[in-house]
Amino acid sequence: MKFIQKILAVSLLFCSGFLLAQTAWPLSNENATPETQNLYRKLWKLLDQGIMFGHQDDLGYGVNWRMQQGRSDVKEVSGDYPAVFGWDLIHLEEHKQGPIDFFSFRDMKRMMEEVYNMGGINTVSWHTSNPLTGKSAWDNSKGAVRTILPDGENHTKYLHWLDEVAGYLLSLKGKDKKHIPILFRPFHELTGSWFWWGEGNCTPEEFRQLWVMTYHYMTENKKVNNLIWVYNTADFTTENEFMEFYPGDRYVDIISFDKYVYDNPVLTDVFVENARRQFGIMDKIAREHHKIPALAETGYEQIPYNKFWTKTLMDAVGDYKISYILAWRNHGLTSENKMHYYVPYKGHPNEQNFRDFYNLKRTLFLKEIQIENADR
Template identity: 50%
Template sequence: MTIKSVTACSLMLISLFSCKAQTPVKNQLVDSEATLETQNLYKNLFQLRSKGFLFGHQDALAYGVNWKYEEGRSDVKDVTGDYPALYGWDLGGTEDKAVNDIDGVPFDKMKKWMREIYDRGGVNTLSWHMKNPYTGKSAWDTTPHSFTSILPGGSHHKLYCEWLDNAVTFFKSLKGSDGKAIPILYRPFHELTGNWFWWCQNNCTPEEYITLWRFTVDYFKKNNIHNLIYVYNTSMVKTREAYLRYYPGDDYVDVLSFDNYLYNNPVKDNSYVEDNLNLIQIMNAIGNEQHKLIALAETGYETIPYNRYWTKTVVNSLGNNPVSFVLVWRNHGWQEQEKKMHYYAPFKGHPNEKDFVDFYNLPQTLFQNEITQLKLYNP
């Protein structure tokens, strides 16, 4: 029996007993009509906070370094023998009812993989690199007035509602083998405190952002979408005030999160660790007050050139805080346009894969095998 197997068995037993012993946590979802499976996932994520965090990877089943669309494959699995616990996907492309998402993944395949993930007890999360509704260009087009154009009464509000209808259709198509709606950690308008997307803070006021967020949540609920857990997401900020400036309100947010990537050699520059710890502690304080989960929703160190990135940099950047999940970005591989490799999880043969295996074997890192046994969609 492997270290991870022993840990998984112990974790399952601890969880089963602790659920009975602990005082119930106030963990009401934004959607009071959320499906039972969605409610169970949310409550169980609260229970898991003292045990560890779900490790996630974007597009984990779709492709990896030097492979694409191979059944049952994942770079993470190639290295550890286990899948991630959390799997990231993107809705970019649903605006035009496209066949493929923004990264070329066929939506039909995506839905198949999301069903497989749910069936084996894994967790799915969705972002949406929505193209600019005002100009028709990419999500990175920050033309002024793009955001205000889709607010109620705006020139492109009707178009935005049509795009939401496409998302409604997609969400309703997500069914497990049991016929039930697949719960989704949904992270709209992500990295809002940056300046690179049309929905970022440089293109809207807090009041406008809050209005659109609330309209969007209400629109999905009105259209009988009850399998979403809503994730508020900033880029790196340094203060509580900056983090909450665009916050839509406790009645509209289930999870507090942020995105932050490592760019500098962590041996020479410890700012990534220090910044992450600072913001995570800020979120944890807010989360404790408002009974919200916290997460590092997107991160990574491109090509992972440091041999202690996982066991030292990542672990130290989280500290002992109750982070629910950490997701690293996709393993695209060679980028012809930029003439460089682009990946954030190791693959078989990577020079620093041993550190990732050591990371995998830590008790606080939760991968597929552990959470399958924990049955996160059950009471």
């Protein structure tokens, strides 16, 4: 029923959507592939029609299963796949076999190509190792950014890392033999201090230089023209705080933030109140700078509240238009004997609320954005 309603709604919006597509603001990279430009225009159109739902590593594993073709906790609960599929390039620069223990980079490539072939959208983050210490992205030693800027002692090392990333992203091709468009989200959660590129570990000027250098090397030196660039923060309280590290409109296509629920929403409205304030700030910036806004990561671990999706999350978004919401991964039982997941799985006590969320006219899953991908 929901799918039929969406077809009718999109049909009614065809003319206005077409006009919007003609006036959508151009990508930062004027040499972007036709497929990438087409996806960007569709993101603008879909912004008027609803909020796409995304899930990290959705096809790779879920609670109590690993690498089973066609499986997805989202699909098994809602009957449909997410519209947006999140992935990460962690360990790629270290020449490791895979980003995580569950699948290899070769597996991830196959799954990302599968997403494209079935009309979905891929977004990629990169938990880059600390170039100064060689430790993980969470080693927030100060001064690492400075060492990879031009004339820094680790500049050449970083360029070699970018060579690896560029090669991988350019290897992603669909059955149409075209390079797959990617929403690329480097240096994420930059207003936090837990990553080596985060606030307090480098100056705003150093961060802006890092972003611009990375952008130019990827687009000009490596000719990676299938990227839509996503600027991403963590918490912020003012417009100035959100924009302090901003590299400029020339280098950004989507703006976003990450925000998780840590306090019981039955007892406190702190998540809703803070998120809505942040959406208000981001909405103003998006309008002034002509960027697409998104909630690039979110979730409530184990989802112990039965109205999280339809109440807490949707109350937090309010009436603001955002492109997509991406829930974090469904790892399942961790080595610390802890359950770690952010989307209900089949048999979860709160799966009905997720189905109610799926059935909202405002939420968009894979079947619904097929209408928009028909002319690809």
